[in-house]
Amino acid sequence: MSNILSINSITKFYGSIRALHEVSFDVPPGSVFGVLGPNGSGKTTLLGIIMDVLSASGGTYSWFGEPPSERSRQKIGTLLETPNFYHYLSGEKNLHIAAAIKGRGKDDISRVLEVVKLTERKDSRFSTYSLGMKQRLAIASCLLGNPSVLVFDEPTNGLDPVGIAYTRELIRDLAKEGKTIILASHLLDEVEKVCTHVAILQKGQLLMAGDVNVVLTNEDFVELGAPNLDQLRTALAGLRGVRQLKDLNGYIQLVFEKDALMELGEINKYCFDHGVVLNHLQLRKKSLESKFMELTN
Amino acid sequence: MLSALKIEWMKVKNYRTFWILLGITLVSIPGFNYMSYNITNNSFPKGRNGQNPILGSPFSFPDVWNTVAWNASILFIIPALLIITLTTNEFTFKTHRQNVIDGWSRQRFISVKLVMVLLLSILCTLVVLLTVLGFGFIANKPGPGVSIIQGSRMVFFYFVEMLSYSMIALLMSILIRRSGLAIGVFFIYMLAEQIVVGIFGKSYHMKWVNYLPEEVTDMLLPQPYAKALFQRNAADWEHHIPVYLAISALYLIIYCVLTSRRFVKADL
CATH class of the missing domain: 3.40.50.300 (P-loop containing nucleotide triphosphate hydrolases)
Structure with missing residues (x-):
């Protein structure tokens, strides 16, 4: 049609x-x-x-x-x-x-x-x-x-x-x-x-x-929290495929390169292997608003 | 077009202002003529034949055609107000946009307005005709040997003049879109043209002013009172009628084209 x-x-x-x-x-x-x-x-x-x-x-x-x-x-x-x-x-x-x-x-x-x-x-x-x-x-x-x-x-x-x-x-x-x-x-x-x-x-x-x-494809991101955010930030710096890493509202937000998004379990294991115990781990979808702001600003 | 006219009727049939202005338009034609009849009949001394020697008998056949049509032509501003009000309402309420959004073509919208102007002109002309017959047969019974139809073309000339003024009112409404401003410009234009005619026509005898948009239709209806005092060259006027009609028709075509083009091409 x-x-x-x-x-x-x-x-x-x-x-x-x-x-x-x-x-x-x-x-x-x-x-x-x-x-x-x-x-x-x-x-x-x-x-x-x-x-x-x-x-x-x-x-x-x-x-x-x-x-x-x-x-x-x-x-x-x-x-x-x-x-x-x-x-x-x-x-x-x-x-x-x-x-x-x-x-x-x-x-x-x-x-x-x-x-x-x-x-x-x-x-x-x-x-x-x-x-x-x-x-x-x-x-x-x-x-x-x-x-x-x-x-x-x-x-x-x-x-x-x-x-x-x-x-x-x-x-x-x-x-x-x-x-x-x-x-x-x-x-x-x-x-x-x-x-x-x-x-x-x-x-x-x-x-x-x-x-x-x-x-909005490939615009998912992961939000992580840990008692020691500095330690978490240092550990995440070595994670493959990360495009952007930024602090947001007491959490760290990870944006991956296209098609490089990792499973939450993998990320949890990676952090644990690097001596960081996570107290917050969540996959979030980028809102239309954030996409819009990104495009129009 | 019939369905579009029905829709146009739906727009106005419950609009009080429409009925008031239409009522004033239609009543004012016989009303103003009656006032004029009373003045000419009662305020001037009469001779042996029951007529004032200077005024003549403007409300008797055959002069009544000219008198009633000319008197009615003074009232053009009232139907013009009606046309301007109805048309600019569409812009004020933005219903001109909505009509097009809902499925009318722009051409249909403007065509139905043009037809409405035509119908209003025909209606006013019919009232003029009835008023002529009323005065001619009831107020002043025609004497023996008096031609009744002589001068009846004045009603047609009234129609041409009415249509011309109405089309100018519609054109101004479409161009200006605001009721108050359109009425103001319409008045000023009428006044300005009369001033130009007064200065150049009467003072310098320049004939071209007779072909200005309003004046050319005004020329079709000569002033009917006291013809003995305001003697005009009847033969010259008669000779020019085809020219006045042709130029009036040309102006009407120009108004139609300008009105349509403006509405069809402009952003609404």
Whole structure:
């Protein structure tokens, strides 16, 4: 099956400012694809281009293996930046408009209102909604017609903790249903918990893209502790395949060269053979946050 | 296009401001004409034939076509306000983006706005037509031998002028995007053109000012009151009508192209 989205050398200039520079990646079907980057990295610009609200200065993209069209956008549920609705209309009437534009019937409106728990306020004007309710209405609009592809740009922006937890849970549930989700965020733990793939942007440049397991491969490290850290440090200095050795929070962190990661038992035996009795030994995965910081700093 | 128009209707049918401005637009046409009728009918002395010799009988056939259309043309600012409000609302609420994200093409979005402007112009023209018939048949019954259809083309000229002003309002809304600013620029533009026409046209008799965007459509509807005092060269005006219409049509095409291109090409 072809990729849901293929981005090829997308470049965008705002006057002399280059917001995106030849960004290319593919979003495979069924993936939860995180587009990461600090504020101003070009995430929203990229999503704006692929939803045709911004024009690219260069490059191409395709949805469902075909050139972009209104028909392809009708098949995608999108929440870009802020919820955009007619303030003077009720939540339900706004969804009527969205459903009509998407070419869907009205019959799905009550379902999506129920999903986002807005049924009771469906007749209230949009202008009377709280920020969280507005965001939930935007998510309801995305879900109209049960699309197989969803695009969320900072979906938890401005939400309270309950709203954040609710949105995360919803995204997880949607991912479990096998939907393809493109999720732009600068909240890394949000992305790390749900994403199968990531693309990392900085100042409009694509730093890395691909499967999370590939992007973070060989990034496991070992955390060791002993009563005498100096003695431990000296002993570990002779260990083969160590790329980096540093003190962290009262422990020593060992990062190995590619494919040189040792079994914990071997490390324990090595230390014991060198006269060090460990009181802490743990294999840790590098967090997306550390990887992100490493790439963007 | 019909489905797009239905969606456009969904956007406005529960919008109070839309109904207020539309109501004012539609009521003001007969209302302003009635006010004018009262003034011309009651405030000036009448001769033996029941007419003021200078004013003539502006609300009787065939002059009523010209009078009602001209009076209605003074009120263009009200439908222009409606167009600017509805269009800039889309930018204020960012729903122009959302409509495209949800699956409309940019061309469809702007095309339906152009059609709305056309429909509003047709609606106002119909009200002008009904107002003409109202005054012509009810207020002043046509005398024997008076042609009823003579001068009826004034309603068409009103339509051209109304469409032209409305298209300028739409173009400014698309270019400026902010309601207050768009209204301000629209007013200033109207005023500026009238000043230019006043200075160069009336003082220096430069004919080119007659072909400016507003003025060329204004020229289609001559001032109907006291024709005896403001004698114009009717033959010269008649001779120029095809030119005024052709240039008005050219301007309308330019407004359409500029409005569409701007929305289709710009970042939303």
